Amino acid sequence: MPAIGNLTLDAPFFQAGLAGYSDAAMRLVARRHGCPYAVTEAMLDHFLINGGKGLRAAQLDDADHPIAGQLMGSHPTEIAQAARILADLGYDVIDVNLACPVKKIRKRSRGGHLLQAPDQAIDILKAVRHAVPDPIPCTVKLRRGTDDSPQATKNFFTIFDAVIDLGYAAATVHGRTVDQKYLGPSRWPFLRDLTNRYRDTPDFSIFGSGDIWTAADIFKMIQHTGVQAVSVARGCIGNPWLFAQARAIMRGDHHAATQPPSITQQRAVLLEHFELSAALHGQRSASMMMRKFGIKFSRHHPRPDDTAKAFIAVKSLDDWLAVLDQYYTADEPASPCSV
Template sequence: MQAIPQDPQPIAWREKTPFFQAGLQGYSDSPMRIIARRHGAPYCVTESLLDDILLRGGKGLRSQQLDPEDHPVAGQIIGTNPNTMARAARALLELGYDVIDVNLACPVKKMRDICRGGHLLSRPEAAIDILRAVREAVGDEAPVTVKLRRGYDDSVESFRNFYRVFEAVRNLGYTFATVHCRTVEQKYVGPARWPFLAELTREHQGFPVFGSGDIFTAKSIFRMMTETGVAGVSVARGAIGNPWIFTQALQICAGKDAASPGVHEQRETLLAQYALCVRLHGEADTGRSMRKVGIKMSSLHPMHAQVEQAFIKCRNNEEWLSVIEEFYGEGVGEAALGNPR
């Protein structure tokens, strides 16, 4: 199979900002992505979107409408059947997504014989059929990328399967691959294996690989790049409740010290995400999504144990807003800011 030369433009952002906001099920919705962008993320990925749900239309598709501020963005699809995956890719292109990302990484246990996400790595031919169908359906209209795990498990067979799929990714003309260097079996437990990325980039020079795994600080983005040779880094759990990881990465790029956000900045960001949730998801759902954002962001607050408990107890928008008034009002917590995380 002939490699298709790619336009370097789709990932031009990586030259100056070699990091992006990862897909995160239950978190990386439009409000989180827009907040990440306002804090310096140049590119964002949706959570994995099940092909069948997108194709059913209705709310499943409507909820993926894009805001003009939310570009460039990759719509990530997950599924079992090459034909429905191809159609789901087309549905996202019609909604205005800039990039289509295929998920071969999700570790959620398969039901009966439904094999998708990372589980497809144990059936390389089925994975390649999906990769080919999506690539052909998108054609030259948009870049197509893939998210992979480093294998299904630690067996030699898994290792071979990974390379079989990875080589197909290259040959089919995918623009880049993001590799989460844990196995599917590992889920999110235990250390990510960075040396796997180093070996992969050594053996596949000239093809951009983005690394994923154990990125919890801005510094670790650059440490991963230095230690593994990846073209850039996907920031996942490290960005939940902490969009400043992107601001800090930009500061490091500019040779400056990375600054921690004060309580006032945290308040502004929480309220901005709240407003985006109201606008994009409707008022009724906002308390639920902002509760978990508050819980995660509380770790940056000087009174984090109390703030976390207060967010945990929130049941509606009013209670959430009253936590903001109590713990993020003028001057609150700033006195203790000598000790940020």
């Protein structure tokens, strides 16, 4: 089973960082469906250092472990300071984001754009590793390069070698370039070559990301690329059942692995997710936030367009409950598109 330093996962998959989605509510729902580990969305170092809302959002629920706190920043001293804050808050792993494709702000490279500045990226990785107490593993999330040029590939490997030399415990590699953003396929053969190249590296795990839409895709990626675990991203938004299906594949239960969620199961999750979100953000913000989840959840409903339209109009818990009462009471067969 995959290891991240002294942490061992009991299944070869986890929930990815997903900005705007993977808050504590989404993570807790995922865990209740068998997700063994989760990464936060990328947190800007400034938001943690300045305190206030950013720091409040980073507080952890006791049930939300093991968890990686993911950091994004441009300056070694600042990101190191934020890393110490996350360590003090009880994060089990500190993850550095070298993957986010959002353009740099005021000429400050961060996220995936640091892949074109290997010296700066390595200074950041070094500062974070030094700032975090030894027993807490550090990991990194990176794309396979900024673009398809030979220089971008060279930069990737310069950084990747430094990740290993600095004692990072694992790297999650998204098989798209920064230029690609989310378009086109994730290049799984790149992941295959990577795991071959670093096969004999002790105490270091390679995880894969990109194009995981079903539970079966997790095991396909492992088989095709040799990664030790798979990061599930867009495929689990509005689909926590993917994790239960992946557990079913692990125990050879073909029936459960291909079973779409019943309307009763969907209703229970829709209610649970809203309640967790409201506890976290307050009812008003949760209502706005849950609309986009509702659209994703509606794909499992036999009448996805009607339910999506109803979720979009939600302004309160009462509205949410009204949608559930209108569409999620009769146990009609769920849409097969969910598997």
